[in-house]
Amino acid sequence: MSSRAPWGHFTALAIWIIISGVIYLYFDAHQKPTVAVASAQLAGGEVVIPRSHDGHYYVRGAINGRPVDFMVDTGASTVSISHEIARNTHLPRGTPANFVTANGAVMGEIVSGQTIEAGGIVVEGLSVGVGIQGDIALLGQNFLRRIDVLQSDDKMVLRVRTR
DSSP states (O other): OOTTHHHHHHHHHHHHHHHHHHHHHHHHHHHSOOEEOOOSSOGGGEEEEEBOTTSOBEEEEEETTEEEEEEEOTTOSSEEEOHHHHHHTTOOOOEEEEEEETTEEEEEEEEEEEEEEETTEEEEEEEEEEOOOSSSEEEOHHHHTTSEEEEETTEEEEEOOOO
16 A cells, blocks of 8 residues: 555645635625726716626615615615614614515614715615615615616616706
8 A cells, every 4th residue: 555645635635625715716706796886976967787697786875974885676665774784874773663575574763864875876864774684785765766767788777867
């Protein structure tokens, strides 16, 4: 029996661990959603959001000037965030509320009078629902119904209303 056999197995195992690690890192990097970031100035008062690989639209924005990534959710009635995002954006405590989500009923709170920015478009005086799970905020209808939302091919355009 050769004394090199254990080193051969160790080398093969090390190669498989390295290959597995590279594959994991590749897929981990490509599973994160693509978040659209608006340039400093909105061309014509609009932001173009490409469809992410998961089929949703994500846009960088802010709540009261604090950065937040939003998923555009036409099915959400209000801008909705997790308790963690509420802490990170320094939202005050709100009024207790029950929310009905795709994952069932959730106990949370409503915080009124907030300034929401998405891709450079700012809407003031909105209510924010606090209590959903996750690290992505939902850009709901209370924001979206105040602007024009156009969807075509693999892009969504959010545009400031001129009328």
